Amino acid sequence: MAEINPDFIKLDEEMSSRELDTSPIDLLEQIKREGRVWEELSEEYGVENPDPPWRINLESTCDQLANGYLSPFNICRPAEQQEEPDDKKIDAIERRWEEDQLVSELYSDVPFPERTLLALAHTMIRRGILSEEELAVQMKKVSDRLNMNDGVYEDEARSSVELAKAENQ
């Protein structure tokens, strides 16, 4: 087996000393407190589908973020070796590890898939991929859009199941 590059060993030490920041994020705490989870909603409205319509979209997002064989530990590299800032992928295994930890510390009372969604947002914010402020602004935009259309709207990313239900109305 090839010699281990001494630079890698140094980075490894840096990585091992890196504690995952599990401090709560205000915006996400608010959503956690006030957001209605699918378990509740589906029961109230008598919908049998065990998953919210956005569940597969979330899975897709997670897969898209992992869609690269390259630089999973970019954030731990010295600055001169890091990828350009606009290439912020999150390796699947790293994302899952962070999710496990975040759920255990902050989101253990939140059911699936809401807990995965909160953990993903949390990871992205802590890694600097997006900021809490940006997320709040975008949420407001989305909320305005959705509520204006009374829940029936043309978003090509909506699942075809949801579109079918909308057509049935």
Add this chain to the structure above:
Amino acid sequence: MSKPHYDREHHAKMATGIGDPQCFAGKAPDPKFKVGDRVRVRDLPDIFYTRTQVYTRGCEAVVAELVYESPPAEDESWDNTENVEWFYSLVFKATDLWPDYHKTFSKDTIETEIPEHYLEAV
């Protein structure tokens, strides 16, 4: 270390229509072990990323199958796909892995896949 240059299209070019790990078939040197061999998992230092579980380190197992050739995940995560090696499916006895596993169930086993460079002959 100079700044690495990644060819983002590399994997797609090589694997399209063929599949991964199929795209690495025939690229590894001759396998060191065969079905039925007893091996031990080496406790190599982990540089960031490993898929060889901590619970297997230092434990003996029997080779059940030679599953495929591939660069080990530890290298692939650094975009190093030059070192292709054989991957083995190994069967460990539960009583070897866990000292307090009850002897009543001494037949129980765990099967998992480990690349060649983690293995040594027993």
Add this chain to the structure above:
Amino acid sequence: MSDIKDDHQHPPAAMVDEVSEFEILELAVRELAIEKGLFTQEDHNQWTEYMHTLGPAPAARLVAKAWLDPEYKELAVKDGVKASLDVGIDWVNSMPTHFGTPSDYCNLRVMEDTPTLKHVVVCTLCSCYPRPILGQSPEWYRTPNYRRRIVRWPRQVLAEMGLQLPEDVEVRVVDSNQKSRMIVLPVRPEGTEGWTEDQLAEIVTRDCLIGVAMPKPGVTTNGPRPVRKAVNPYHH
């Protein structure tokens, strides 16, 4: 829409008539990611469409076919990817990428149970799952509780799920830690003599394919599986 029955007595499908903060959050995260160039809307749509096609039916059919045809069973055990083609699943080419998904790869292994060997599948590292042939993984499969405990205390965890095995049966926990993805080919149960492929496929539930349940005539659904917290604090 031609498969929706146009029955005047049929009540309109129930719909959740409010927008939750979570729904908004999912969209916001996705839209920001697209805005920042992490991926494109087109890629996301394509992936989502593909994911919607996935479910456990093909894997159940693979097992049913294997039970009825010893040659197919041999093929399934020897070359899971080739056998998958016969149930309409192409691990290589039907993915949007045409070289397998980064998370699922292209190496299906069909683990054959015998009367004295029972397989159960886990991914201790992160919950990898054979999605192309089995669909999305259930929540309990993803929890540290399951992943950590099934390798350590398989019989206890299986008993909690309603499966107890005699001591002369080898319980083999298969940890899919690399590029292979596994489904279990359970032993064909008694009381299914003369059954058709459809009838057999119906009793091969997702839980049977993961290995935490055994197929039984009359049982066509998965057991309830509450998601439990792991007791020990998380550390690598």
